[in-house]
Amino acid sequence: MARENSKSLRADAQRSAIAILEAAERVLSIDSAATLERIAEAAGVSRTTIHRRYSNRDALLASLAQNAHQLLTEAIASARPQSAPPLVALHQATANILIVKAKWPYSLGLDLSPDLREQVHEHVYRPCETVFRRAQETGHIRANVDLTWARLVYFALLKAAVVTHLDTHDSDATGQEGTFDAATADQTAALIIDTLFTGIGPT
Secondary structure, three states: OHHHHHHHHHHHHHHHHHHHHHHHHHHHHHOOOOOHHHHHHHHOOOHHHHHHHOOOHHHHHHHHHHHHHHHHHHHHHOOOOOOOOHHHHHHHHHHHHHHHHHHOHHHHOOOOOHHHHHHHHHHHHHHHHHHHHHHHHOOOOOOOOOHHHHHHHHHHHHHHHHHHHHHHOOOOOOOOOOOOOHHHHHHHHHHHHHHHHHOOOOO
């Protein structure tokens, strides 16, 4: 019984932590100067709860950035960039990234600590480099294409897709309307990959 109670308390704490981060993303996207108390209210938790978890706003912001980039890391890793066929991996990673970026735009725009910046390079940018290199090795990208430039174009297309989607899908009070569902993310990923590899001219 004690073990079950302990599991239940941990689950409650995890739900509370997620609720705080999601509320912080919504509230701070609208008002970057919002207080911890206002975020606690939006999350449906007490002031004591949020202050017990975060000593100040900087601690909350650091947690937001860490959480968002961890989700981005998991989204990319699940696409198996080192083992799946490169275009399959790129498509799946793109769809996954769109979902994360559309849900956590404020968090992903926060300044990164040196340690987190290094993690992002290792777990976000390096897998992208791997996929593009593998795509070139398998002939999906011409041998004379500069892969650094190709990745920059890809990142620009990703950003444009997220910004366009958020601009045309205003979030409701829950902050969920502006996010990508799986089907829309998949369609948008296909458009990004098609634009990147075939351009906009006639085939």
